[in-house]
Amino acid sequence: MTTASKPRSAYEKWQDGIDKAAGNAEWDIYDCEIRMAINEFDRHLSGTAGYFRLDWQLVKAMIWVETGAVSKKWRSNPMQIGNPGDPGLTSFLTGNEGGSLILPPVWQGRLTVGTASSFVSHNIRAGIGYLLMRMANFAIKNVPDTDTRTYEVTVKVGDNLDKIARTQGTTIESLRQLNPGAHMLRPGQVLKFRKAAMRKVIVGWKFITPSSVATYYNVGDSMYAKKLDYALSIIRKGKAAVCTQ
Template sequence: MATHSGTRHRTPYESWQEGVDLADSRWHAYDGIIRSTVDRYNAPLVRTSAGYFRLDWKLVKAMAWTETGAARPEWATRPLQIGNSGDPGLRVMLRGEEGSDLIVPPMMNLSFISASRNPRANIEAGVGYLLTKIGEHGYSQRP
Protein backbone atom coordinates (compact mmCIF):
# COMPACT_ATOMS: atom_id res chain seq x y z
CA MET A 1 0.00 0.00 0.00
CA ALA A 2 1.60 3.29 -1.07
CA THR A 3 0.98 6.76 0.30
CA HIS A 4 1.02 10.04 -1.59
CA SER A 5 4.67 10.52 -0.71
CA GLY A 6 5.53 7.09 -2.11
CA THR A 7 6.27 5.57 1.32
CA ARG A 8 4.73 2.18 1.87
CA HIS A 9 2.56 1.59 4.96
CA ARG A 10 2.92 -1.81 6.57
CA THR A 11 -0.09 -4.01 7.05
CA PRO A 12 -0.88 -5.11 10.62
CA TYR A 13 0.52 -8.54 9.75
CA GLU A 14 3.77 -7.01 8.45
CA SER A 15 4.06 -4.93 11.63
CA TRP A 16 3.55 -8.08 13.71
CA GLN A 17 6.20 -9.94 11.67
CA GLU A 18 8.64 -7.09 12.21
CA GLY A 19 7.98 -7.28 15.96
CA VAL A 20 8.72 -11.01 15.98
CA ASP A 21 11.89 -10.46 13.96
CA LEU A 22 13.03 -7.85 16.49
CA ALA A 23 11.99 -9.93 19.51
CA ASP A 24 13.87 -9.09 22.69
CA SER A 25 13.62 -10.25 26.30
CA ARG A 26 10.09 -8.79 26.63
CA TRP A 27 8.83 -11.60 24.38
CA HIS A 28 9.90 -14.16 26.99
CA ALA A 29 8.54 -12.29 30.02
CA TYR A 30 5.58 -14.65 30.54
CA ASP A 31 7.36 -17.97 30.02
CA GLY A 32 7.29 -18.85 33.73
CA ILE A 33 3.63 -17.89 34.12
CA ILE A 34 2.64 -19.81 31.00
CA ARG A 35 4.57 -22.91 32.10
CA SER A 36 3.12 -22.96 35.61
CA THR A 37 -0.41 -22.29 34.33
CA VAL A 38 -0.23 -25.09 31.78
CA ASP A 39 1.19 -27.43 34.43
CA ARG A 40 -1.69 -26.59 36.80
CA TYR A 41 -4.22 -27.41 34.09
CA ASN A 42 -2.40 -30.53 32.84
CA ALA A 43 -1.91 -32.19 36.23
CA PRO A 44 -5.56 -32.95 37.11
CA LEU A 45 -6.63 -33.48 33.50
CA VAL A 46 -3.96 -36.13 32.92
CA ARG A 47 -5.15 -37.98 36.05
CA THR A 48 -8.90 -37.72 35.46
CA SER A 49 -9.48 -37.52 31.71
CA ALA A 50 -8.89 -40.64 29.65
CA GLY A 51 -7.11 -39.78 26.44
CA TYR A 52 -6.14 -36.28 27.54
CA PHE A 53 -3.14 -35.10 25.54
CA ARG A 54 -0.89 -32.77 27.55
CA LEU A 55 -1.01 -29.17 26.47
CA ASP A 56 2.44 -27.88 25.51
CA TRP A 57 3.26 -24.52 27.11
CA LYS A 58 5.02 -23.44 23.90
CA LEU A 59 1.70 -23.54 22.07
CA VAL A 60 0.31 -21.04 24.58
CA LYS A 61 3.43 -18.90 24.17
CA ALA A 62 2.90 -18.93 20.41
CA MET A 63 -0.72 -17.88 20.99
CA ALA A 64 0.44 -14.91 23.09
CA TRP A 65 2.94 -13.90 20.42
CA THR A 66 0.18 -14.10 17.82
CA GLU A 67 -2.61 -12.54 19.84
CA THR A 68 -0.65 -9.55 21.09
CA GLY A 69 3.12 -9.52 20.82
CA ALA A 70 5.42 -7.69 23.21
CA ALA A 71 5.54 -4.49 21.17
CA ARG A 72 1.85 -3.69 21.77
CA PRO A 73 0.59 -1.99 24.96
CA GLU A 74 -1.89 -4.82 25.58
CA TRP A 75 1.05 -7.14 26.26
CA ALA A 76 1.31 -5.63 29.75
CA THR A 77 -2.26 -6.55 30.70
CA ARG A 78 -3.89 -8.98 28.23
CA PRO A 79 -1.30 -11.14 26.45
CA LEU A 80 -3.93 -13.72 25.42
CA GLN A 81 -6.58 -11.06 24.75
CA ILE A 82 -9.35 -12.78 26.73
CA GLY A 83 -11.47 -10.12 28.38
CA ASN A 84 -11.49 -7.72 25.45
CA SER A 85 -14.69 -5.81 24.96
CA GLY A 86 -17.25 -7.95 23.14
CA ASP A 87 -15.26 -11.19 23.52
CA PRO A 88 -17.44 -13.93 25.05
CA GLY A 89 -14.53 -15.98 26.42
CA LEU A 90 -14.13 -14.36 29.81
CA ARG A 91 -17.89 -14.41 30.49
CA VAL A 92 -17.90 -18.16 29.73
CA MET A 93 -15.05 -18.72 32.17
CA LEU A 94 -16.49 -16.55 34.96
CA ARG A 95 -19.86 -18.32 34.75
CA GLY A 96 -18.39 -21.82 34.47
CA GLU A 97 -20.26 -22.38 31.20
CA GLU A 98 -19.59 -24.73 28.27
CA GLY A 99 -17.92 -27.28 30.53
CA SER A 100 -15.28 -24.84 31.79
CA ASP A 101 -16.31 -25.83 35.31
CA LEU A 102 -14.94 -29.29 34.48
CA ILE A 103 -11.63 -27.92 33.20
CA VAL A 104 -10.68 -25.09 35.55
CA PRO A 105 -9.10 -25.88 38.91
CA PRO A 106 -11.33 -24.16 41.52
CA MET A 107 -8.57 -21.94 42.92
CA MET A 108 -8.08 -20.29 39.50
CA ASN A 109 -11.65 -19.13 39.00
CA LEU A 110 -11.32 -16.30 41.52
CA SER A 111 -8.51 -14.65 39.59
CA PHE A 112 -10.47 -14.50 36.34
CA ILE A 113 -12.21 -11.34 37.56
CA SER A 114 -8.98 -9.42 36.94
CA ALA A 115 -8.23 -11.11 33.59
CA SER A 116 -8.70 -7.93 31.58
CA ARG A 117 -5.98 -6.06 33.46
CA ASN A 118 -3.68 -8.66 35.05
CA PRO A 119 -1.42 -10.70 32.74
CA ARG A 120 -1.27 -13.79 35.00
CA ALA A 121 -5.06 -13.92 35.31
CA ASN A 122 -5.37 -13.28 31.57
CA ILE A 123 -3.12 -16.25 30.80
CA GLU A 124 -4.94 -18.48 33.29
CA ALA A 125 -8.33 -17.59 31.82
CA GLY A 126 -7.07 -17.83 28.23
CA VAL A 127 -5.62 -21.31 28.74
CA GLY A 128 -8.83 -22.41 30.46
CA TYR A 129 -10.89 -21.10 27.58
CA LEU A 130 -8.63 -22.83 25.04
CA LEU A 131 -9.04 -26.16 26.85
CA THR A 132 -12.78 -25.59 27.21
CA LYS A 133 -13.21 -24.99 23.49
CA ILE A 134 -11.18 -28.02 22.43
CA GLY A 135 -12.52 -30.38 25.10
CA GLU A 136 -15.13 -33.07 24.76
CA HIS A 137 -17.18 -32.90 27.90
CA GLY A 138 -19.92 -35.49 27.49
CA TYR A 139 -22.66 -33.19 28.72
CA SER A 140 -25.62 -31.61 27.00
CA GLN A 141 -26.45 -27.95 27.27
CA ARG A 142 -29.89 -26.88 28.33
CA PRO A 143 -31.95 -25.26 25.58
Protein backbone atom coordinates in the same frame (compact mmCIF):
# COMPACT_ATOMS: atom_id res chain seq x y z
CA MET B 1 14.14 3.49 -15.03
CA THR B 2 13.90 1.42 -11.91
CA THR B 3 10.91 -0.70 -11.05
CA ALA B 4 9.17 0.37 -7.86
CA SER B 5 9.41 -2.27 -5.15
CA LYS B 6 6.22 -4.07 -4.24
CA PRO B 7 4.66 -2.69 -1.05
CA ARG B 8 5.05 -5.03 1.90
CA SER B 9 1.87 -6.68 3.07
CA ALA B 10 0.47 -6.35 6.59
CA TYR B 11 1.52 -9.93 7.25
CA GLU B 12 5.10 -9.28 6.11
CA LYS B 13 5.29 -6.22 8.36
CA TRP B 14 3.99 -8.36 11.22
CA GLN B 15 6.71 -10.93 10.46
CA ASP B 16 9.32 -8.18 10.72
CA GLY B 17 8.12 -7.43 14.25
CA ILE B 18 8.26 -11.11 15.23
CA ASP B 19 11.76 -11.44 13.79
CA LYS B 20 12.87 -8.58 16.03
CA ALA B 21 11.29 -10.31 19.04
CA ALA B 22 13.76 -13.19 18.83
CA GLY B 23 16.34 -12.73 21.59
CA ASN B 24 14.49 -9.76 23.10
CA ALA B 25 14.04 -10.54 26.80
CA GLU B 26 10.86 -8.47 27.03
CA TRP B 27 9.08 -10.94 24.74
CA ASP B 28 10.10 -13.84 26.99
CA ILE B 29 9.06 -12.48 30.39
CA TYR B 30 5.97 -14.70 30.65
CA ASP B 31 7.68 -18.02 29.90
CA CYS B 32 7.68 -19.22 33.51
CA GLU B 33 4.14 -17.97 34.17
CA ILE B 34 2.88 -19.86 31.13
CA ARG B 35 4.63 -23.04 32.18
CA MET B 36 3.39 -22.77 35.76
CA ALA B 37 -0.18 -22.25 34.55
CA ILE B 38 -0.01 -25.19 32.16
CA ASN B 39 1.33 -27.42 34.95
CA GLU B 40 -1.73 -26.51 37.02
CA PHE B 41 -4.12 -27.41 34.22
CA ASP B 42 -2.18 -30.58 33.40
CA ARG B 43 -2.38 -31.84 36.99
CA HIS B 44 -6.09 -31.08 37.11
CA LEU B 45 -7.02 -32.61 33.75
CA SER B 46 -4.56 -35.50 33.49
CA GLY B 47 -7.20 -38.00 34.56
CA THR B 48 -9.69 -37.09 31.83
CA ALA B 49 -10.08 -39.30 28.77
CA GLY B 50 -7.46 -38.68 26.11
CA TYR B 51 -5.86 -35.62 27.67
CA PHE B 52 -2.35 -34.79 26.45
CA ARG B 53 0.01 -32.19 27.83
CA LEU B 54 -0.45 -28.71 26.38
CA ASP B 55 2.58 -27.29 24.55
CA TRP B 56 3.63 -24.20 26.51
CA GLN B 57 5.45 -22.77 23.49
CA LEU B 58 2.22 -22.84 21.49
CA VAL B 59 0.59 -20.76 24.24
CA LYS B 60 3.57 -18.40 24.10
CA ALA B 61 3.07 -18.12 20.33
CA MET B 62 -0.59 -17.27 20.95
CA ILE B 63 0.48 -14.41 23.22
CA TRP B 64 2.92 -13.15 20.61
CA VAL B 65 0.16 -13.19 18.00
CA GLU B 66 -2.52 -11.74 20.27
CA THR B 67 -0.46 -8.80 21.56
CA GLY B 68 3.34 -8.88 21.73
CA ALA B 69 5.63 -6.71 23.83
CA VAL B 70 4.95 -3.63 21.71
CA SER B 71 1.25 -3.66 22.62
CA LYS B 72 -0.30 -1.57 25.39
CA LYS B 73 -2.05 -4.76 26.54
CA TRP B 74 1.24 -6.62 27.09
CA ARG B 75 1.42 -5.83 30.80
CA SER B 76 -2.23 -6.51 31.67
CA ASN B 77 -4.07 -8.57 29.07
CA PRO B 78 -1.54 -10.37 26.84
CA MET B 79 -3.99 -13.05 25.67
CA GLN B 80 -6.66 -10.46 24.86
CA ILE B 81 -9.38 -12.51 26.54
CA GLY B 82 -11.76 -10.33 28.54
CA ASN B 83 -11.69 -7.32 26.25
CA PRO B 84 -14.95 -5.35 26.13
CA GLY B 85 -17.44 -7.15 23.90
CA ASP B 86 -15.51 -10.45 24.00
CA PRO B 87 -17.88 -13.22 25.16
CA GLY B 88 -15.11 -15.81 25.61
CA LEU B 89 -14.21 -15.03 29.21
CA THR B 90 -17.83 -14.90 30.35
CA SER B 91 -18.65 -18.19 28.66
CA PHE B 92 -15.67 -19.79 30.38
CA LEU B 93 -16.34 -18.46 33.88
CA THR B 94 -20.12 -19.07 33.98
CA GLY B 95 -19.52 -22.81 33.75
CA ASN B 96 -22.46 -23.32 31.40
CA GLU B 97 -20.16 -24.57 28.64
CA GLY B 98 -17.97 -26.75 30.85
CA GLY B 99 -15.49 -24.17 32.12
CA SER B 100 -15.93 -25.29 35.73
CA LEU B 101 -14.59 -28.73 34.72
CA ILE B 102 -11.53 -27.14 33.13
CA LEU B 103 -10.45 -24.59 35.72
CA PRO B 104 -8.21 -26.02 38.50
CA PRO B 105 -9.87 -25.90 41.94
CA VAL B 106 -7.25 -23.48 43.30
CA TRP B 107 -8.50 -20.87 40.81
CA GLN B 108 -12.22 -21.44 41.36
CA GLY B 109 -13.58 -18.14 42.68
CA ARG B 110 -10.20 -16.39 42.34
CA LEU B 111 -10.33 -15.97 38.60
CA THR B 112 -12.97 -13.38 37.72
CA VAL B 113 -13.83 -11.11 34.81
CA GLY B 114 -12.19 -8.24 36.69
CA THR B 115 -8.96 -9.99 37.60
CA ALA B 116 -8.58 -11.67 34.21
CA SER B 117 -8.70 -8.27 32.55
CA SER B 118 -6.18 -6.70 34.91
CA PHE B 119 -3.56 -9.21 36.07
CA VAL B 120 -1.27 -11.09 33.71
CA SER B 121 -1.22 -14.31 35.76
CA HIS B 122 -5.03 -14.40 35.74
CA ASN B 123 -5.29 -13.43 32.08
CA ILE B 124 -2.93 -16.20 30.99
CA ARG B 125 -4.93 -18.78 32.94
CA ALA B 126 -8.20 -17.43 31.55
CA GLY B 127 -6.84 -17.75 28.01
CA ILE B 128 -5.50 -21.26 28.56
CA GLY B 129 -8.73 -22.29 30.28
CA TYR B 130 -10.92 -20.95 27.49
CA LEU B 131 -8.73 -22.68 24.89
CA LEU B 132 -8.99 -26.01 26.72
CA MET B 133 -12.74 -25.60 27.16
CA ARG B 134 -13.11 -25.14 23.40
CA MET B 135 -10.87 -28.15 22.75
CA ALA B 136 -12.67 -30.48 25.15
CA ASN B 137 -15.47 -32.79 24.05
CA PHE B 138 -18.32 -32.89 26.56
CA ALA B 139 -21.26 -35.21 27.12
CA ILE B 140 -24.01 -35.65 29.70
CA LYS B 141 -23.38 -38.94 31.51
CA ASN B 142 -24.43 -40.87 34.56
CA VAL B 143 -21.98 -40.01 37.35
CA PRO B 144 -21.96 -42.15 40.52
CA ASP B 145 -21.94 -40.33 43.85
CA THR B 146 -19.08 -40.64 46.32
CA ASP B 147 -21.56 -42.53 48.49
CA THR B 148 -21.18 -46.04 47.03
CA ARG B 149 -23.68 -47.77 49.33
CA THR B 150 -26.62 -49.66 47.79
CA TYR B 151 -30.06 -48.63 49.01
CA GLU B 152 -33.56 -50.02 48.53
CA VAL B 153 -36.85 -48.31 47.77
CA THR B 154 -40.34 -49.79 47.65
CA VAL B 155 -42.44 -48.90 44.61
CA LYS B 156 -45.67 -47.06 45.39
CA VAL B 157 -48.79 -46.55 43.31
CA GLY B 158 -48.10 -43.98 40.59
CA ASP B 159 -44.33 -44.42 40.71
CA ASN B 160 -42.14 -44.66 37.62
CA LEU B 161 -38.38 -44.77 37.20
CA ASP B 162 -38.10 -41.04 36.57
CA LYS B 163 -40.04 -40.15 39.71
CA ILE B 164 -38.08 -42.61 41.87
CA ALA B 165 -34.76 -41.35 40.47
CA ARG B 166 -35.62 -37.73 41.26
CA THR B 167 -36.89 -38.41 44.78
CA GLN B 168 -34.05 -40.77 45.74
CA GLY B 169 -31.15 -38.76 44.30
CA THR B 170 -30.21 -41.21 41.60
CA THR B 171 -30.68 -41.66 37.85
CA ILE B 172 -32.82 -43.81 35.58
CA GLU B 173 -29.65 -45.32 34.14
CA SER B 174 -28.41 -46.32 37.59
CA LEU B 175 -31.78 -47.85 38.49
CA ARG B 176 -31.80 -49.89 35.29
CA GLN B 177 -28.26 -51.13 35.88
CA LEU B 178 -29.13 -52.46 39.35
CA ASN B 179 -32.60 -53.69 38.41
CA PRO B 180 -32.35 -55.10 34.87
CA GLY B 181 -35.76 -56.73 35.09
CA ALA B 182 -37.64 -53.60 36.18
CA HIS B 183 -39.36 -52.88 32.87
CA MET B 184 -42.85 -52.75 34.39
CA LEU B 185 -43.13 -51.46 37.96
CA ARG B 186 -45.73 -52.74 40.40
CA PRO B 187 -46.62 -51.47 43.89
CA GLY B 188 -44.67 -53.29 46.58
CA GLN B 189 -41.76 -54.09 44.28
CA VAL B 190 -38.35 -53.40 45.89
CA LEU B 191 -35.71 -51.68 43.78
CA LYS B 192 -32.03 -51.29 44.53
CA PHE B 193 -30.30 -47.97 43.83
CA ARG B 194 -27.10 -46.03 44.36
CA LYS B 195 -26.77 -42.28 44.55
CA ALA B 196 -25.94 -40.77 41.16
CA ALA B 197 -26.60 -37.79 38.91
CA MET B 198 -26.56 -36.89 35.22
CA ARG B 199 -23.71 -34.41 34.76
CA LYS B 200 -21.62 -32.86 32.02
CA VAL B 201 -18.25 -34.60 31.82
CA ILE B 202 -15.20 -34.46 29.56
CA VAL B 203 -15.19 -37.46 27.24
CA GLY B 204 -12.27 -36.56 24.95
CA TRP B 205 -10.14 -33.85 23.39
CA LYS B 206 -9.53 -32.33 19.98
CA PHE B 207 -5.95 -32.16 18.75
CA ILE B 208 -4.44 -28.81 19.68
CA THR B 209 -2.58 -27.39 16.69
CA PRO B 210 -2.16 -23.87 15.25
CA SER B 211 -5.00 -24.66 12.87
CA SER B 212 -7.40 -25.87 15.57
CA VAL B 213 -6.47 -22.95 17.84
CA ALA B 214 -7.34 -20.59 14.98
CA THR B 215 -10.69 -22.35 14.57
CA TYR B 216 -11.76 -22.64 18.19
CA TYR B 217 -9.98 -19.82 20.04
CA ASN B 218 -9.60 -16.92 17.64
CA VAL B 219 -12.41 -15.13 15.82
CA GLY B 220 -11.91 -12.77 12.93
CA ASP B 221 -8.25 -13.10 11.90
CA SER B 222 -8.00 -15.22 8.75
CA MET B 223 -4.20 -15.25 9.11
CA TYR B 224 -4.21 -16.49 12.71
CA ALA B 225 -3.04 -20.07 12.02
CA LYS B 226 -0.31 -18.83 9.68
CA LYS B 227 0.86 -16.31 12.28
CA LEU B 228 0.89 -18.97 14.99
CA ASP B 229 2.99 -21.25 12.82
CA TYR B 230 5.49 -18.48 12.14
CA ALA B 231 5.72 -17.27 15.75
CA LEU B 232 6.10 -20.86 16.95
CA SER B 233 8.95 -21.47 14.49
CA ILE B 234 10.82 -18.46 15.91
CA ILE B 235 10.12 -19.46 19.52
CA ARG B 236 11.31 -23.03 18.93
CA LYS B 237 14.73 -21.70 17.87
CA GLY B 238 15.17 -19.70 21.07
CA LYS B 239 16.37 -20.81 24.48
CA ALA B 240 13.78 -21.85 27.05
CA ALA B 241 13.80 -19.84 30.25
CA VAL B 242 15.05 -21.56 33.40
CA CYS B 243 12.15 -21.54 35.85
CA THR B 244 12.26 -22.31 39.56
CA GLN B 245 9.64 -24.74 40.78
